Amino acid sequence: MSTETDEVTTVTVDHSPTRFSSIAAVVAAVVAGLTSAPFALYAIPLGLGGIAVLASGLFMGSNRLRVTMGAAGLFLSVLIAGLFGTGPEILLVSAAATVLAWNFGQNAISLGEQIGASSRTRRNEIIHASAATIVAMVGAGVGYGVYVIGSGGRPVAAVGMLALALVFMIWAIRA
Amino acid sequence: MDIDETIRTGLAVVGVVVFLLGAATYVVVEPFVGFLPSTFAIAVLAGIVAFLLGLWAVRSAYQGGVTQTPVPDVELPRSFPAPGTDLDRTIYRLTHLRQGTSEYRDQIQERLAEAAVAAIRQRENCTRAQAVHQLEEGEWTDNYHAAAFFAGGSPPSQSRLDKWFGEEKTPYEQWVDITVDAIAEYAGLEGGTEPEETTTGDDGGLLAGLFGGDGDGDEGPRAQAGYRDEYVDEDATRVTDSIVYNELVETGQWRGVTAFALVAVGVGVITATPAIVLVAVLGVAFSAYARAATPPQLAALEVDRTFDESNVTPGEVVEVTVTVENTGGSFMPDLRLVDRVPGNMRVVSGTPRLATVLGSGDTATFTYEVVAERGTHEWPLLAIGRDFSGAVEREAVVDVEGEITCVPSLRTTAEMPVRQQTSLYSGQEDTSMGGSGLEFFSVREYRESDPMNRIDWKRQARTGELATIDFRLERAASLVFLFDARDASYVAPAPGEHNAVDRSVEAAVEAFGALADQGNMIGLAAFDTVPCWLAPSAGDAHLERARQLFATHPAMSSTPPDESEASGHYVDPMTHVRSQLSPESQLVLFSPLTDDYTVGVARRLDSSGHRVTVISPDPTADRTVGQRLARIERNMRVATLRERDIRVVDWEYGDMLGLALDEARQRWAV
Numbered sequence: 001m002s003t004e005t006d007e008v009t010t011v012t013v014d015h016s017p018t019r020f021s022s023i024a025a026v027v028a029a030v031v032a033g034l035t036s037a038p039f040a041l042y043a044i045p046l047g048l049g050g051i052a053v054l055a056s057g058l059f060m061g062s063n064r065l066r067v068t069m070g071a072a073g074l075f076l077s078v079l080i081a082g083l084f085g086t087g088p089e090i091l092l093v094s095a096a097a098t099v100l101a102w103n104f105g106q107n108a109i110s111l112g113e114q115i116g117a118s119s120r121t122r123r124n125e126i127i128h129a130s131a132a133t134i135v136a137m138v139g140a141g142v143g144y145g146v147y148v149i150g151s152g153g154r155p156v157a158a159v160g161m162l163a164l165a166l167v168f169m170i171w172a173i174r175a
Numbered sequence: 176m177d178i179d180e181t182i183r184t185g186l187a188v189v190g191v192v193v194f195l196l197g198a199a200t201y202v203v204v205e206p207f208v209g210f211l212p213s214t215f216a217i218a219v220l221a222g223i224v225a226f227l228l229g230l231w232a233v234r235s236a237y238q239g240g241v242t243q244t245p246v247p248d249v250e251l252p253r254s255f256p257a258p259g260t261d262l263d264r265t266i267y268r269l270t271h272l273r274q275g276t277s278e279y280r281d282q283i284q285e286r287l288a289e290a291a292v293a294a295i296r297q298r299e300n301c302t303r304a305q306a307v308h309q310l311e312e313g314e315w316t317d318n319y320h321a322a323a324f325f326a327g328g329s330p331p332s333q334s335r336l337d338k339w340f341g342e343e344k345t346p347y348e349q350w351v352d353i354t355v356d357a358i359a360e361y362a363g364l365e366g367g368t369e370p371e372e373t374t375t376g377d378d379g380g381l382l383a384g385l386f387g388g389d390g391d392g393d394e395g396p397r398a399q400a401g402y403r404d405e406y407v408d409e410d411a412t413r414v415t416d417s418i419v420y421n422e423l424v425e426t427g428q429w430r431g432v433t434a435f436a437l438v439a440v441g442v443g444v445i446t447a448t449p450a451i452v453l454v455a456v457l458g459v460a461f462s463a464y465a466r467a468a469t470p471p472q473l474a475a476l477e478v479d480r481t482f483d484e485s486n487v488t489p490g491e492v493v494e495v496t497v498t499v500e501n502t503g504g505s506f507m508p509d510l511r512l513v514d515r516v517p518g519n520m521r522v523v524s525g526t527p528r529l530a531t532v533l534g535s536g537d538t539a540t541f542t543y544e545v546v547a548e549r550g551t552h553e554w555p556l557l558a559i560g561r562d563f564s565g566a567v568e569r570e571a572v573v574d575v576e577g578e579i580t581c582v583p584s585l586r587t588t589a590e591m592p593v594r595q596q597t598s599l600y601s602g603q604e605d606t607s608m609g610g611s612g613l614e615f616f617s618v619r620e621y622r623e624s625d626p627m628n629r630i631d632w633k634r635q636a637r638t639g640e641l642a643t644i645d646f647r648l649e650r651a652a653s654l655v656f657l658f659d660a661r662d663a664s665y666v667a668p669a670p671g672e673h674n675a676v677d678r679s680v681e682a683a684v685e686a687f688g689a690l691a692d693q694g695n696m697i698g699l700a701a702f703d704t705v706p707c708w709l710a711p712s713a714g715d716a717h718l719e720r721a722r723q724l725f726a727t728h729p730a731m732s733s734t735p736p737d738e739s740e741a742s743g744h745y746v747d748p749m750t751h752v753r754s755q756l757s758p759e760s761q762l763v764l765f766s767p768l769t770d771d772y773t774v775g776v777a778r779r780l781d782s783s784g785h786r787v788t789v790i791s792p793d794p795t796a797d798r799t800v801g802q803r804l805a806r807i808e809r810n811m812r813v814a815t816l817r818e819r820d821i822r823v824v825d826w827e828y829g830d831m832l833g834l835a836l837d838e839a840r841q842r843w844a845v
Contacts (some may be wrong), residue, residue, distance in 0.1 A: 004541075008492060008524075009522060010250065011523060013251065028527070075435060079439070088453050092364050093452070095439075096250065099435065099457055103429075103461075106241065107565060113246070114511050115511050120530070120541065121531075123530075124510070125530070126534045127563075128508075128565065131508065131563045131564070132464075154213070161196050161197030161217070162198070163221040164220075165190050165191075166190075166459075167221055167225045168186050168189050168190030169185070170455070170458065173183070174462060175791075
């Protein structure tokens with residue numbers, strides 16, 4: 001117990017993105033970049049650029065826009081990989097990692113702003129990240145299942161109708 | 176929101192119908208293929224629509240951005256503006272926002288002119304009219320531009336070079352700058368008017384904060400000056416006795432994911448790549464995840480706060496432990512807790528924040544240390560709850576029981592000279608009267624009823640005359656400490672420093688003990704919205720009452736009164752203090768002297784026969800023009816008071832009070 005006020009200095013408040021989520025985001029981004037790369041060389045620069053921009057948004061200052069831009073770059077690299085014939089399984093992993101990287105990054109920034117990097121946030125981050133990962137896995141699993149069952153030479157009309165239905169549904173539940 | 180919901184439901188219904196149609200075609204084929212258009216057209220159309228909607232979604236996500244409850248930096252002490260900020264604000268409005276050009280110009284000119292006139296009167300010892308004449312003629316300074324300021328000139332022209340080399344100030348600002356510097360020089364204040372460039376950022380931030388500049392708070396600590404003292408929004412709802420919900424916030428964190436799905440569908444369909452369409456499934460899954468968000472329930476939170484010591488003196492470090500329990504049956508998947516440390520306290524170790532997850536019956540604890548400051552403190556906890564996905568967020572303000580009382584101890588460190596006005600009670604203050612005492616004062620003729628022990632027997636033996644020796648009468652003074660605790664006194668030279676009211680109370684606490692020890696009677700009073708009066712008295716019980724008053728009286732609190740309470744009018748000290756002031760009381764006025772009101776009060780008290788000593792903590796700074804002008808104005812006020820034979824202790828912010836008093840005593844002794 002000290003009574004000398006001048007001895008004790010006020011703590012500094014660190015509002016940079018929280019560590020765990022930032023690292024998780026970069027790891028997810030690297031996974032997305034790596035999985036989109038092997039079958040499409042054109043995807044590599046976009047993927048690497050995406051990783052770099054996303055990481056800079058988390059580790060060099062705190063910037064939501066850069067995180068989103070990085071994720072968008074990764075997404076484009078996924079699309080390009082798809083166009084060059086990457087298999088649906090790898091593509092799903094890549095896309096899931098992209099969305100997760102984006103979300104982890106957002107969460108890191110949000111926690112950094114509200115709570116700060118010097119406070120305990122680990123438990124919260126782990127639960128958040130796990131929940132998002134489970135959603136990605138379930139979504140990808142269900143989608144893949146339907147894809148496997150439903151593929152084969154089917155009438156174009158049916159595909160068209162289903163695509164249209166998908167658009168309506170997405171717009172109805174848009175976040 | 177209603178229309179949006181209807182459209183969403185409509186779209187979902189259409190989607191389901193189209194899906195069923197498609198699925199039926201997929202499975203049964205025969206009857207449908209006949210009447211459905213069997214070209215690629217419809218698929219491509221769907222793709223294009225998806226792609227365009229995707230772009231639209233990107234745009235709206237970009238525009239919508241992410242919103243979340245702002246959290247103040249509770250660790251840092253609250254910042255108070257330096258005197259003169261109002262002038263800076265006026266100049267800022269005038270030059271940057273281009274508001275009320277002529278009106279503000281007049282205001283600024285008038286204020287500068289007042290200061291200049293005061294300075295001229297001070298130096299030339301002339302009447303006001305003469306000073307005004309000098310000012311208008313521009314005889315007072317050699318500086319051409321400064322003289323022209325009051326004589327209807329125009330601002331100095333700015334060369335293009337200056338602009339190129341990053342001279343941010345407009346010519347008018349420079350002109351005001353030059354003029355204020357000239358007045359300062361004329362008034363004999365230190366010429367060092369080069370503002371320290373490094374510290375201007377603080378004030379800039381403060382100013383920008385005042386004008387609601389894009390405060391997304393990306394960089395640096397958020398200015399404490401602007402933070403809400405009211406924790407609760409207007410449309411908050413009270414859910415339990417201790418918990419208030421603020422409005423539900425949609426964070427929009429997932430806004431972009433729809434674009435992700437739509438663009439994937441569009442690209443996949445147009446290029447006939449089923450794998451890319453499949454990717455859209457993830458977008459759909461996350462959209463659904465975000466849509467499924469339920470408002471977080473925080474009513475079951477139970478918060479307990481303990482202190483390692485709850486009765487402390489200012490400056491002591493107190494350890495605070497906060498325990499939060501989820502007593503409800505539901506899981507709290509994302510909980511962000513911020514302890515709302517009172518504005519005048521600062522955290523010195525640990526953090527008053529925690530982000531965690533609380534299952535039913537779980538508890539979480541965090542610990543931090545604060546430096547206690549004067550007053551009785553009880554504060555709420557902010558709990559920000561989110562659902563799993565983080566799509567919705569709710570802030571709850573939880574009132575927590577348990578308070579910390581911080582009462583200053585009355586020290587005897589600073590010996591304050593007392594003026595020659597005393598009460599009828601005996602004490603230790605020397606008077607200029609003879610009577611019974613210790614020190615020899617005079618010898619006078621014997622009067623009947625003079626006590627025998629004071630008769631000068633030696634003289635009687637020598638001459639046969641009776642004479643009486645008078646000793647210097649020692650009496651107790653009756654002092655009233657009067658605090659200027661109006662809004663205008665809540666100022667500090669730099670952000671994060673103690674405000675002038677705090678400094679005043681610190682000074683009073685230091686002087687109180689020594690004065691009381693000498694047998695003086697001391698009373699307390701303050702001018703503020705809340706009348707504050709403690710009649711001069713002595714004794715242990717009185718000292719204790721005074722301590723409590725220092726700690727807890729709202730008029731002397733470390734934070735300014737709420738605007739709603741103040742509403743512009745104060746209890747005039749003249750009415751409530753003077754009516755109770757006994758005629759022999761002298762006054763010690765604690766005031767930063769930031770406006771003329773206090774000067775008026777001191778003069779009125781002086782005129783009505785009370786000796787006045789002003790102890791004035793100097794809250795002025797010199798980083799901006801406004802602050803420099805405020806410093807000049809304050810110096811003029813001090814000079815005016817001294818002319819009236821009112822003692823002023825000009826107390827530098829960083830100095831010890833004892834030093835300032837010693838200096839003052841030397842000056843008074845001359």
